[in-house]
Amino acid sequence: MAVVPKLNIVKNLTKRKVCIGLEIHATLKTKHKLFSNTINHSNINFKQNSNANLFDLGFPGSLPVINNEAVCQAIKASLVLNANVNKFSQFLTFYIYSYDLPLGYQITQKDHPIANYGFLDIMSGSKDFQSKVKKRISINQIQLEMDSAKSIQNNNYVYLDFNRSNQPVLEIVTNPTLESSDDTVSFLKLLLRELIHNELTITNIEQGTFRTDVNISLTDSLDKFGTRCEIKHLSSFNSIKQAIDFEIERQNKLLDNGVEVQHETRGFNEKTLETFLLREKEMDADYRFLPEPDLPIIEVSDRVIDTLRSELPESLQARRERLLSYGLSDYTVNVLMDQYKAVEFFEKCAKNRDKKKVANWMVGEIFRFLNENAAEAAGLGDESSFNENQESVMSLSMNDLPISAERLGEVIDLVDSEQVSALRGKNILRKILREKLTETPLQIAKDLGYIQMKIDLEEFNAIFEKIAAENYKQIERLKGKKNAKKSLKGFFMGKFMSETKGKLNPLDCDKFLEEKLDQN
Template sequence: MSEYRIQGATGEWEVVIGLEVHAQVTSKAKLFSGAATAFGAEPNSQVSLIDAAMPGMLPVPNRECIRQAVRTGMAIDAEINKWSRFDRKNYFYADLPQGYQISQLYHPLVGEGRLEIQLDDKDPENTKTIGIERIHVEQDAGKLMHDQHPTMSYVDLNRSGVALMEIVSRPDMRSPAEAGAYVRKLRTILRYVGSCDGNMEEGSMRADVNVSVRRPGEPFGTRTETKNVNSVRFVMATIEHEANRQVDLIESGGKVVQETRLFDPDTGTTRSMRSKEDAHDYRYFPDPDLLPLVLEDAFLDECRASLPELPDAKRHRYENGLGLSAYNAGILTAEVETARWFEELLVQTAKAQGKDDADVAKQAANWLTSELFGALNKVGKGLDDSPVSPAAGAELLALIGDGTISGSIAKQVLEKMLETGDGAAAIVEREGLKQESDTGAIEAAIDAVMAANADKVEEYRGGKDKLFGFFVGQTMKAMQGKANPQVVNELLKTKLG
């Protein structure tokens, strides 16, 4: 990837980007209370006495939330702090019942880690390591609703107290594309680990985007922070806009001020929310309701043992162990569900054909990425609601493998499978799609084709080799596509001489 530069009136500018990603921890209960966390519930139906900050209520850390954050830290190869502590971040707002957010400023749960992004889909070797400074856990706030009453705002506390991981990157990214790749990769890892569903539309993952510009090689410029950006596309748009705005500002003699900004998805621009001068004094101090969080080795061991194979490791195994192309390995590992589906397909396919995984991996991978994805797409479905199960796919692949049907017939069979939900063998049987390998029938068809195209036979024999494909096509047509292509080829070569 060529270096990303902004061409200003006075020369080139480099963009420096750091991201703070807030990821909602997958957990049935909130960080410090037993209330439920399901998305989309009736307002204020998932609020405990603690979440509403009733007098005398106390927070008790939810072990599962801590476990998920630790597992996430392990998945980004980070230092896990066996001693961490919760701090209070004090400010008043109607969606913050306690008047403070319980967070971790001074001693976060997870320390320095890293994550590798691919800069080029086609070239897996072209990677960059992005540093991650820390992950800390904290409470989410509630939500204000301004459209329920002409003069008042309503408060929904369902989200109040839900556990978030704040994943803070180093300012290591230098282009919108790198930032996009970082967020996608992080999302993939979180979903593999199962610590966050990564659903950006529902707000399960959102990013604060820190952007500054500088002349290449010079020290960092002053940064702005754009809050709560909730899609990969918007993250990239925010950077694009913010970097250009800063360059224009500096080049026209202005100065970038450190401030908090908001991204407006309708216009693709950012605007100032508050400057450093109006910034809150959060008066952080250790939460006296909570003891320091001390993690024991057994707990850490369990966290580590429960980690799945992570996307990078899986991709390498697909390439090196299963012999898949870098491209296929990339596609199949990008989403944990895809990888899971593929691995099930692989097991079933190997079983159905009595072969090793590695012997059928390419067949399975190619069929999944070039046949099934396309076919599902046509009917507006995805793997998650696919009418074809991995076992059904394996049955179809077995029919191709043993020569019962050809690849092109297999496409028809797949369409029928998606339509009816029936099995491949049943469809082939019912529709009479079995491949013809009987040389007698094929020979008869070839003879008829040659007789009907005597002039072309002449031309072919006169040296026009390209016509061979024509004869194959005509023969297959006569056989209604059911002839074994290999047999057709061989017989044609003999007969045409």
């Protein structure tokens, strides 16, 4: 982790009301792109300019055709965000001359979006959990639009990669009802969690599939907004928080000095943690829209909405309640729910097993492995603990785990049935994860000689007699000691282990010795 300079957040200055509104752009998870039948690859490692067809490149004579799946996904997102799905929605062309827009305009929505008036409830307040209160964040608009190509500037050249061109993007616009950077981040985390949970977006924030523009204004007045600034293209929760905190301080200072805040678009420098002027806000004339004549109006029937609603998975709230009903702790539930597909993995593994035990294995072992893996992938030496870095991107997802839920279950069963010790069970799991062993856990345990010996009382007695006969003097000496039983037990335990080459279950042995030594 880079050393982060301490921010001076002047708390006593924030007497002005802060109004934060967000425009979130999330890449929709679909098979095909928004207006062409090109595959919608979320993988940035795909060869440049290898995944674009005539329309994605804006070739003359090519036409857009709306991908129904993208519309369905957008409607599902609207339902998840408690919004009203509009019966009719319409696409517009929005003109921006930019190298990365092959058509010379973006196909987007404005007056007739997919949905309006949604909300999400967040727990508002500081880190101190006790003082948190439920707060409703209202969403004004949910719309569909096409993504631009990716442009990279280098030595006076602009390199363009059209793989991203025409990917479906869901734009979610909130009302300016957020009041702090903490609330903003809580809201965004919840939003992302909902989108991921409902299979509406892909998980990788680093690939720019979840971008946020933040609008901030400060006001003294109760009924009037101040002049807002827009901070563009923030992609990590950390930078969103830092950018908002910096911007609040900057605007406060301006207002304290009697300087007006300018309506402008700003960027955020992740190194200095400062926002900077990108451009002054364009005049009206620069914004031009035209109803997209190549695309028909989208009509959504109640039946379609009902069908899509029925396809949504269990809601996050219901899922949380169900997990808590298993007796899992808040912390465990949070950890499981924060990782995409972890709950599904858990359920599969915990079926017919002790749910708490399985949860402990997952939080303790599986998540430790994911964290270590992420840290290694990021080239970081330290193991950042999971709960402090919930937004940190794991380079391995649950689906990429080298172990299935069934195999994890087999490992847990080995320990539960006392065939191997808990410590060795964890060792087996680590070997499967790290060394990608493919044998059954039982086979691995056998190969490593981890299987514990099951011996009956007779055998115990035989070994006991043997040890006693071979170490007569020593035993007599120990008997004379103050804590005779404890010393003897330790001594016999050691001898038992070396006699059985360590394969004896120490608990079994302990139980036997406890009784045996009492008799003598």
